[in-house]
Amino acid sequence: MSSKITIAIQRKGRLYEDSKNLLAQSGINFSMSGERLLARSSTMDIDILLVRDDDIPSLVSKGVADLGIVGQNVLAEQTATNKKITAKSILDLGFSKCKLAFAKPLNSKLRSLKNKRIATSYPALVKEYLKMNSISAEVIKINGSVELTPYIGIADCICDLVSSGVTLEANNLIEFKTLMTSQAVLISPVELKKVKQTNVINLVKRFEGVINASDSKYVMLNVDSGAVDKICNLLPGADSPTIIPLQKDNKVAIHALCKEPVFWETMEKLKSNGASSILVLPVEKILN
Numbered sequence: 324m325s326s327k328i329t330i331a332i333q334r335k336g337r338l339y340e341d342s343k344n345l346l347a348q349s350g351i352n353f354s355m356s357g358e359r360l361l362a363r364s365s366t367m368d369i370d371i372l373l374v375r376d377d378d379i380p381s382l383v384s385k386g387v388a389d390l391g392i393v394g395q396n397v398l399a400e401q402t403a404t405n406k407k408i409t410a411k412s413i414l415d416l417g418f419s420k421c422k423l424a425f426a427k428p429l430n431s432k433l434r435s436l437k438n439k440r441i442a443t444s445y446p447a448l449v450k451e452y453l454k455m456n457s458i459s460a461e462v463i464k465i466n467g468s469v470e471l472t473p474y475i476g477i478a479d480c481i482c483d484l485v486s487s488g489v490t491l492e493a494n495n496l497i498e499f500k501t502l503m504t505s506q507a508v509l510i511s512p513v514e515l516k517k518v519k520q521t522n523v524i525n526l527v528k529r530f531e532g533v534i535n536a537s538d539s540k541y542v543m544l545n546v547d548s549g550a551v552d553k554i555c556n557l558l559p560g561a562d563s564p565t566i567i568p569l570q571k572d573n574k575v576a577i578h579a580l581c582k583e584p585v586f587w588e589t590m591e592k593l594k595s596n597g598a599s600s601i602l603v604l605p606v607e608k609i610l611n
């Protein structure tokens with residue numbers, strides 16, 4: 324058996340661009356050709372399976388793909404429905420953030436879910452939620468346009484994915500309870516094939532490096548040597564800054580990798596505490 328890895332990503336839709344970018348930043352470039360499901364990376368010995376997001380948990384569980392990128396919402400619904408879905412999430416990818424939430428029409432008097440009709444594309448998760456909270460209600464499975472169901476009289480409320488809330492607003496709906504928050508995750512089979520283990524581990528490290536870098540900034544500034552401690556304490560998530568003496572008397576440069584966002588407010592605080600020439604630079608990759 325070959326040690327080559329296959330990774331399954333969404334063919335088109337909300338996950339595609341970010342999945343493709345993550346692969347590109349990790350050194351995996353590919354181009355799609357027509358309707359072909361399989362693309363070969365031009366830069367690494369990796370195959371990319373381009374499929375509907377709903378097929379990803381099953382392809383990974385069966386070992387057809389060694390890794391997959393999918394929303395936690397889809398993975399959770401399928402895991403709750405089908406015992407054969409055994410793929411596990413191994414890394415939060417930080418994109419496609421949304422939540423699965425209950426919403427009702429703006430003019431609805433609904434106060435609880437008890438004995439109500441709930442339309443959703445996530446029946447297993449909604450049923451699990453109702454069971455855990457000992458609520459009896461009717462769950463109606465709908466595959467698309469869930470937000471219209473209260474207006475055609477088939478549901479009292481809905482449980483659907485919400486990101487900005489614009490779609491709910493456009494349909495005169497208001498969210499009233501979150502069932503789960505979700506983001507894209509990297510999934511892998513419960514047991515990886517032995518020959519592929521090393522390649523998978525190395526690739527996951529690259530993904531981690533890209534994700535860690537996305538929140539990190541490299542900060543450079545100058546300050547009087549007496550203020551070094553004070554300034555270092557203000558740098559967000561900086562482990563061990565580098566202090567470099569400058570030609571000018573009593574001045575040093577501080578260089579630090581900040582693992583948390585550096586906002587304008589932080590820069591202004593650094594400046595008011597004596598820092599000058601403050602540069603905040605993006606970090607592309609980190610390998611620890």
Ligand code: ATP
Pocket residue numbers: 333334335336337338374375376377393394395396397419420421484485486487505506507
């Ligand atoms: P496919 O054709 O591959 O089956 P789809 O129509 O089921 O695609 P998309 O709408 O592309 O799916 O959404 C894919 C994933 O993106 C969702 O499962 C969810 O994890 C995430 N997502 C983020 N924000 C939203 C949102 N506002 N609405 C729907 N999904 C969202």
Ligand code: ZN
Pocket residue numbers: 375376377
């Ligand atoms: Zn889908």
